[in-house]
Amino acid sequence: MANSVLPRSVQQLINEFARLPGVGPKSAARLTFFLLRASDTQALDLADALREMKELTQFCSTCHNITEQDPCEICTGVGRDQGVLCVVEEPLDVLAIERSRAFNGRYHVLHGAISPVEGIGPEDLKIEQLISRTDHEPFREIILATNPTLEGESTAMYIQRRLDGKGIKLTRLARGLPVGGDLEYTDEITLGRALDGRQEL
Amino acid sequence: MANSVLPRSVQQLINEFARLPGVGPKSAARLTFFLLRASDTQALDLADALREMKELTQFCSTCHNITEQDPCEICTGVGRDQGVLCVVEEPLDVLAIERSRAFNGRYHVLHGAISPVEGIGPEDLKIEQLISRTDHEPFREIILATNPTLEGESTAMYIQRRLDGKGIKLTRLARGLPVGGDLEYTDEITLGRALDGRQEL
Numbered sequence: 001m002a003n004s005v006l007p008r009s010v011q012q013l014i015n016e017f018a019r020l021p022g023v024g025p026k027s028a029a030r031l032t033f034f035l036l037r038a039s040d041t042q043a044l045d046l047a048d049a050l051r052e053m054k055e056l057t058q059f060c061s062t063c064h065n066i067t068e069q070d071p072c073e074i075c076t077g078v079g080r081d082q083g084v085l086c087v088v089e090e091p092l093d094v095l096a097i098e099r100s101r102a103f104n105g106r107y108h109v110l111h112g113a114i115s116p117v118e119g120i121g122p123e124d125l126k127i128e129q130l131i132s133r134t135d136h137e138p139f140r141e142i143i144l145a146t147n148p149t150l151e152g153e154s155t156a157m158y159i160q161r162r163l164d165g166k167g168i169k170l171t172r173l174a175r176g177l178p179v180g181g182d183l184e185y186t187d188e189i190t191l192g193r194a195l196d197g198r199q200e201l
Numbered sequence: 202m203a204n205s206v207l208p209r210s211v212q213q214l215i216n217e218f219a220r221l222p223g224v225g226p227k228s229a230a231r232l233t234f235f236l237l238r239a240s241d242t243q244a245l246d247l248a249d250a251l252r253e254m255k256e257l258t259q260f261c262s263t264c265h266n267i268t269e270q271d272p273c274e275i276c277t278g279v280g281r282d283q284g285v286l287c288v289v290e291e292p293l294d295v296l297a298i299e300r301s302r303a304f305n306g307r308y309h310v311l312h313g314a315i316s317p318v319e320g321i322g323p324e325d326l327k328i329e330q331l332i333s334r335t336d337h338e339p340f341r342e343i344i345l346a347t348n349p350t351l352e353g354e355s356t357a358m359y360i361q362r363r364l365d366g367k368g369i370k371l372t373r374l375a376r377g378l379p380v381g382g383d384l385e386y387t388d389e390i391t392l393g394r395a396l397d398g399r400q401e402l
Binding site for chain 1: 214224228241
């Protein structure tokens with residue numbers, strides 16, 4: 001979409017939108033021109049929200065979920081079971097599981113899954129931090145709630161091997177999740193059933 | 202996606218993204234979480250681009266296209282034919298026509314088309330400004346390049362009536378098969394127009 005007819009600042013915004021996942025140059029131009037004509041404040045509201053999100057959020061030093069306070073609200077939550085840990089790939093997965101209301105323990109966010117194809121190894125994930133937590137926190141059960149994909153399964157198996165002999169019960173979400181699907185897009189009832197039917201590894 | 206688990210600033214950004222056209226709550230969450238983990242600068246770059254675009258751009262007081270200087274580069278362009286005016290609905294249409302390199306005149310951007318369904322009348326568009334330009338600028342031809350839709354056709358017809366008797370040649374973009382298109386997939390109305398407008402080899 002490089003074109004001398006476009007003012008530099010407009011082209012710049014199109015370029016920035018086009019860097020987002022799933023936004024091509026045409027969509028980026030559409031979004032930009034929408035904001036050019038939208039109410040005066042909408043573009044600035046979005047700019048402020050971006051800046052604020054970046055300034056206010058951090059990763060919880062315990063569970064590595066996104067938070068505005070460290071440790072996060074779930075890690076410090078009174079009335080949450082400290083003996084059960086749910087290991088997920090992404091912060092959005094925490095959101096999905098919370099929405100199911102079928103889990104009341106703690107979380108650990110790996111920030112990805114092992115994927116040799118994409119060059120993501122165990123050292124790129126928060127796995128060492130997970131192992132370290134098991135030395136200091138009284139977990140009786142760890143739910144390996146990685147996605148039901150090849151990468152998610154490998155990651156769960158890797159963690160299972162690493163935690164072998166620690167005497168912690170390891171479980172996996174029940175089959176019922178569509179294989180090849182994505183945890184964060186699963187409806188809450190299915191996800192609740194999958195939590196209820198979790199099985200020991 | 203309202204959920205107490207999400208930090209307020211994260212939810213705020215999701216809400217702002219979801220206000221954009223074609224971005225649903227799920228895509229808004231994806232974009233937000235992408236930016237949460239992207240390089241430190243990417244979210245701020247986008248925020249700066251938004252702010253800058255809003256601060257630096259305005260509409261050209263002559264042709265109503267988007268510009269950083271008023272009058273815009275096309276209106277002040279030396280070597281552009283001042284006698285031919287191309288009337289389009291949107292700034293993106295100017296971009297599309299410039300990319301074709303088949304036009305070297307001036308533009309007039311209406312900022313929409315007449316649409317009774319959406320409650321958009323002639324007074325909501327830059328039509329009076331167009332009529333006024335014809336009194337002061339020496340146009341010998343005006344190309345009514347509104348979209349080949351019901352709204353675009355109505356708008357062109359309305360402008361045609363308003364310019365009647367001014368002695369300016371009014372034209373419309375040719376209808377026909379899109380280049381690289383496939384005859385068997387062409388809709389019957391386009392095909393009818395293509396037959397009506399067939400040209401001798």
